[in-house]
Amino acid sequence: MGYKLKLAALCLPVAGMLFAMSAQAATTLETVKERGRLICGASQGTPGFGAPDDNGYWRGLDIETCRAVAVAVLGDKDAVDFVPLSGQQRIPALQTGEIDILPRTLTWTLQRDANGINFTQPNYYEFTGFMMPKSLGITRVEDMAGASVCVQTGSTTEVVVNDVSTKHKLDLQPVVFDNTSAARQAFFSGRCDALITDAGALASTRASMAKNPDDYIIFPATPYVDALTPAVRQGDDQWMDIVRWSIQALIAAENFGITQANVDDMLQSKDPRIVRFLGVDPGNGTSLGLKDDFAYQIIKALGNYGEIFDRNVGKDSPLKLERGYNALFKDGGMMLPLAFQ
DSSP states (O other), rough: OOHHHHHHHHHHHHHHHHHHHHHOOHHHHHHHHHHEEEEEEESSSSTTTTTETTSSSSEEEEHHHHHHHHHHHHOOTTTTEEEEEOTTTHHHHHHSOOSSBBBBBBOOOOHHHHHTTOOHHHHHHEEEEEEEEEEGGSSGGOTTOOOEEEEEEESTTTHHHHHHHHHTTTOOEEEEESHHHHHHHHHHHHHHHHEEHHHHHHHHHHHHHSGGGGGEEEEEEEEOOOOOOOOOOOOOOHHHHHHHHHHHHHHHHHTTTTOTTHHHHHHHHHHHHHHHTTTTTTTTTHTTSTTTTHHHHHHHHHHHHHHHHHTTTTTTTOOOOGGGGBGGGTTTTSSSOOOOO
């Protein structure tokens, strides 16, 4: 082997290592900017939270959470690709880099937090619930002895079924499916007595799949409230901050009384907190690696959290869900705005 060939042979592994190190060094922000698209993990179809409409355009509260990040990073709410994922697929897809953010009605738990993903900012609070036909005459967990329960594997509800059954000595019979659609279809075909998942998703399922929604009742499986929270990969603090503060921008805007309709007028506000929030006074955006007016751009494109809630799951949507836990903290809810400074 000649000198040049030997040198090339020696250099190839080094070059490969350097390339790999370079690839590993790329932050999520850099990757998304270079790609020009944000990739979000989505549900397999939960109207109100995440599902394509009749024209194939994705809509929902989780969907608009992703769109807010796309506006902050790329300046375009439609620069997003949505990847439908099952309960089992969603976390590995995030860990392996298939998606950039996972806002798919994901419950913040210790085991998930400690094993490869980081949670950002809750975008929805609710309880886990059971849905059952009213014809069974059951309205509370304590009366469900021996009931069969359709449940999706890879979700926290598998654990809830076991916990509830043990606590109340119910001998519940889980019937496990590997995707959301199969569990729902099995329930409505009568294969199970009950369907368990997040209460909001149950309301969505009842409104979109039941022939007569009034034939079904939804009640809490436990007295505990879960925090559904978009997650990102571990090891990229800047990206976690970007997602967290993009969601916080929605909450803070509602707290300030800033809407999609009045955000331009608010640029002239005499309140230093508001002009700082909107980026008139610089510093916040650049601290995250974004433009200083990222919060203004989010509200201009999507509105505040209350507007997003109302049109997707609240009073302006088919679900008509109450704000409840998801009201602002000052209104008795759990949506707490943090300081933009």
